[in-house]
Amino acid sequence: METLLPLMVGTLFAVGLYFILHRHLFKVILGLILFSLATNLFLFVVGGITRGSSAIISEEKSTATEPYADPVPQALLLTAVVIGFGIQSFAIVLIRRVYQTFKSNNLDELRKENEAQ
């Protein structure tokens, strides 16, 4: 699986970027979500993956014994996931508001509107 996971994350990155490059607001948001997902997985993969054993100290021991997953990337990842959620929800509400105010789903039209003002 070590070989396939990078492939999957790479595809996620590519599709995410492709959506971000669109001028349709909704797709930009989709791209943003995919991209942050890909980034999280990237961090996970680069941090080194261990199959099965999680970073939990068992009841009868007082220190963790190998093999166990590296807890540091996981802690970082948790933070990243939560912050990513904050950004996503803000972005979703933002496009809703932009659509409501400008009645447009096209980033380019927003720019023209801006120039016209």
Add this chain to the structure above:
Amino acid sequence: MLYAIVIGIITATVAPLLHRTMGRFVVIPMALLPLLLFIYFCTFMPEVVGGHAVTQQHVWVPEVGINLQFRLDGLSLIFALLITFFGTLVMYYASGYLDGDPLLGNFYLYLTLFMTAMLGLVMSDNIFSLFIFWELTSISSYLLIGYKQAEKDSRVSAWQALLVTGLGGLALLGGLILLSISAGSYTFSGLLTQRADVLQHAFYVPAVVLTLIGCFTKSAQFPFHFWLPNAMAAPTPVSAYLHSVTMVKAGIYLIARLSPVLAGPDIWHYTLMTVGGITATLGAVLALQHTDLKAILAYTTISALGLMVTMIGIGTDPAMKAMLVFMTAHALYKGTLFLVTGCIDHCTGTRELSKLYRLGSHMKYSGLAASLAALSMAGVIPFIGFIGKELLYEASLSSYVLLAVTMLSGITFVAVAIVFGYRVFWRKGEDKTQLQHHAGFPLYFPPLVLAIGGLALGLLVHLVPTPLLQQGMRAILANPNAELKLSLWHGFTPVLGLSVLTLLLGYAVYKSLTVLHYRASTLKPLYRYGPNTLYHMMFEGFLHHAKAFILWLQDGYLRNYVMYIMFFFCGLLYFILWRDTPGIDFTNRIYQLHEIRLYELVVFFLVIAALIFLLGTRSRLTSIVVMGLVGYSAALFYILFGAPDVAATQLLIETLTVVIFVLLLHKLPAFTYLSHQFQKYKFIAISALFGILMTYVMLLVQQQAMSTSELKEYFGKTSYLEAHGRNIVNVILVDFRGLDTLGEITVLAVAALGIFSLLRLNPERGGKQ
């Protein structure tokens, strides 16, 4: 000496406040400061005249050699005394000149700041602190020249002065750094002891060129002279202080300060003599073509600065002597004439020569001051100007070209002196110019003091200025035994003959001034090709092209920005991969595929299929569902590879995202095809490239044998024993890095606030904008 600087800066900053509370009496503390500093510097006189330099050192940024090192030797003390003495008078004068101006407090702020910077400049021994003060003078002079903000002329001139001196300052910084590298020292005294190294170093020529560019821009030498006449847009006290006495002489000061280090090779002497000579001639010729009193003074100042540079370029003992005496004399008479011009401007509302006649009957004291200063300028015995001019001639006797340049400037000075000392005030025959109001005491007292100073220094020349100037000369020549003897009367020498000849020729030029002015108007078209025009062409061209470039690069389309960023990112990544050429062991990789479990494969293909489906779908609801699917699959991967906490969070968040999406779905825009076909291929190309590179990087990272990280080991050991938690990830988040988590919560809270305001506040329904 540090206290002098600190007090100066403090006083400067409280000036607007004082103006608000004290009104017009703000002048009392503002003029008192330079006066006290003047007295303070006078107390150093015995020590410095005795041949000892006063030094002080304060550590600032020792790692890079930037320290506040002050050194007060003869040369510095001459400048410090001039700066504070003129400062006192100009501060007082300004209270009359700008009486009732609502911005007077700001004016005093700028002026005091400038004075302090100037003091710091002449006292600095450390080359970097000198540079900092140097730039500070540029900035404060920008504020002073642009003081009349409402006038476009004033703003343009201020910009010009700042740009020219600022660019010169950059060149100077480069030159100073090269010097400090070649000498291995950051102080001027250190440069002097390492002189031999500096002269032989490969950096010598670039250092000289860069330093001199800095000095020439500051001292308005050809071809950078054009900013000085334009800077006459400033209020007259500023012109008098900055553009005759202090700021423009900063360049002269630095050249003189570096002269003992850099003098010797021909390039130093010939550059200075050529540039100085051209400037002196140019200034003299242009001064005769103008009819605006301030412009005339500006051009004669350029000419005088050129003469000083020439003298340093000659570099002999008599030349340095001449430079110092002439500089002192010039400061005194030019300051007077500027202040008198300001007084005339203030009282009559014009500076145009053809409108000013017989002012003497109304402005006796100003007239007296102007006449005394003019006599000094013309070089009439017993004024100090006379001694200065004698010495100039003596120093330039060695070469006919130099003598011609000096004579030409001298003749112009005489003609201009007659204009100021006689023509404007006393000449009979024309109708009197009517005054709008009489000159107040602050307007005529300071110039009178300066003019009488010129006379007194001339009469007492062997007593007062000589010992100090001698120390200054020793500093410039780096020769502690250099002698400087001044006396008023040299006897009947060839030089005296030249002086008399200059006076006669000057009178002749004065007589033909009207003709000259008439002729000069025919030369006007030529000015279009001068450096001033070049400056404006460059300035506007730069702005124009910068704007075009910015508009091209920053076109306001999000996708283009993203594309540029990604393009450069991929380029850099590719470059590094290509340079280091790390290979991937593919056979081993393919072998590893054996270990794949079936369920992993299923999830993998699920994600890929979902992504492909996402690319094709045109329904918003479907894409949201598919997005959720991808998110849940990611959570599955987290579980499979030992990260249950992350998986739990991912599941929760994916659910929340889908819920938010669905809740707002009916308010979100529907899909439409917006992209062009060509652009689409571009996007596909860059996205694919990015994806491939990222995959490659991940494979590469995995290939490096992961050594067990110290952090992992540390948390594994201490998590239960110290923090009493068995789930290490949770312990890190809430215990070891608890503060980070607090930050994270704050981010979420801010995001929530933002969402709330986006949803709730509606300007159209009368909410807040």
